[in-house]
Amino acid sequence: MTAASTLAASTALLTDQYELTMLASALRDGSADRQCAFEVFTRRLPDGRRYGVVGGLDRVLEAIENFRFGEAELEQLASAGVVGDSTLEWLADYRFRGDVDGYPEGEVYFPGSPLLSVRGTFAEAVVLETVVLSILNHDSAIAAAAARMASAANGRRLIEMGSRRTHEESAVASARVAYLAGFTATSNLEAGRRYGIPTAGTAAHAFTLLHDTERAAFESQVAMLGAGTTLLVDTYDITNGIALAIDVAGIGLGAIRIDSGDVGVLARQAREQLDSLGAFETKIVVSGDLDEHAIAALRAEPVDGYGVGTALVTGSGAPTSEMVYKLVEVDGRPVAKRSTHKTSRGGRKIAVRRHKPTGTAVEEAVYPAAAGPELGAHDRFLQIPLLRSGKRVDDLPSLEDNRQRLKDALVSLPWEGLKLSHGEPAIPTVFPEQ
Secondary structure (H helix, E strand, O other), X not given: OOHHHHHHHHHOOOOOHHHHHHHHHHHHHOOOOOEEEEEEEEOOOOOOOOOEEOOOHHHHHHHHHOOOOOHHHHHHHHHOXXXXXXXXXXXXXXXXXXXXXXXXXXXXXXXXXXXXXEEEEHHHHHOOHHHHHHHHHHHHHHHHHHHHHHHHHOOOEEEEOOHHHOOHHHHHHHHXXXXXXXXXXXXXXXXXXXXOOOEOOOOOHHHHHHOOOHHHHHHHHHHHHOOOOEEEOOOOOHHHHHHHHHHHHOOOOOEEEEOOOOHHHHHHHHHHHHHHOOOOOOEEEEEOOOOHHHHHHOOOOOOOEEEEOHHHHOHHHOOOOOEEEEEEEEOOEEOOOOOOOOOOOOOOEEEEEEEOOOOOEEEEEEEEOOOOOOOOOOEEEOOEEXXXXXXXXXXXXXXXXXXXXXXXXXXXXXXXXXXXXXXOOOOOEEOOOO
């Protein structure tokens, strides 16, 4: 079964009941076929964040393309009395036939950025709200956390290892966007299978405890994986563990891993011990409840790589991106919500990012789609075509393309925008013609 069919098998009922209630009512009163535009955006960034990262877009397109109501889904809706026969008949023939534009995956965004534009009939677009938001809110939150960690690591190796701290499908999605954001590898083998992401991993404390001695465990692992492996040295006494690791593997040991204690102090001591034993090329990898702040604090220590789990897959304190999916246009007429603190801007929009000649971004300008603003010498449009008549356009950027896109986007932000401290968004969003 392919990744697409795996997702499609459970996608259709990722629909809130109120969406189907609106659908049934619109079918009944004749408004279901009105041409509409919905937009995804966020009113604010999570507390403490200065930029967001678009993650999960490829999964969103996959979900939309494969969004179907099969016999099992229709039977469930009928037996629960969610909708009547006429709506069930309409759902049985459902597929999205509209158009989607949006920010490419790996692009950074800010409050008010028009991240996704979904255009079609009200009926076909309204039922997509939950599935679109569930993927984008999760994956973008993880991508933003991962990008902050990658910035803090400053080029050092990062391994995603959070699968045991989240839902099994979230684990795969998290590994994917962690790689997008600059992580080197994941321990999740399903992510490696689906997305071609490099995988890495050796042994846990259980393997050492299984054997009668730490030496026996190390000898077994080296016999299987070779001297280039990474040995976990802190099951018992870390000093003895390092000595045993070099004695067993030799000075060509690939790396040691430290998973507990004050890893900064222990890394310094480990480096001194390794060097004293002649293992100058043996790397030091640390893990254990790391987040971007802990990684930044270790920047001056002799650490060569980080294993990150819980903080990554939970968004490092921001598990959602607070994105919303709002109707902004009906039959070409702008519509907008005016509720207190939840206002929206009517009409479909396009976004331009403006830069200094040096390449530093200075603002994000959002215009009505019909405005067609002229680009300056250092400006660029942000949205790209994604779906046309319900099908993906040709030559969409790959995961590797988008990985590079994010690297370039982060380099373009003012240096203040990369700080881990609280502050304003890295660049302002302006609405010149609204």
